[in-house]
Amino acid sequence: MKFCDECGSIMHKEDNTWVCRSCGYEASRDTAAEQKMVTTQAQEDGGIVDISEAEDRGLPSTSVVCPNCDNDRAYWYMQQIRSADESETRFFICTECEHRWREDDH
Structure with a gap:
């Protein structure tokens, strides 16, 4: 996901270009850098962390x-x-x- 440098809106992919549908700003895509990015779908599920035995409950x-x-x-x-x-x-x-x-x- 890329955000527009001009207006901050989400940019959309169109071939080898990022295009902002709000203001029309365009930027070239760097596919090599995009492949190195880790998406939330590609992250491993670390599982549930059990903190029931933790000393600090965040309360005074x-x-x-x-x-x-x-x-x-x-x-x-x-x-x-x-x-x-x-x-x-x-x-x-x-x-x-x-x-x-x-x-x-x-």
């Missing part, structure tokens, strides 16, 4: 006791589950047993 962690296993560390995130005029609820995920619980405002 804090010091809090898990009610399930008494571990002293948990990931946390905030979510609005009630009406907009009420505060958000903080949810925790234990770093050891992955037990989930929430902190309610009382």
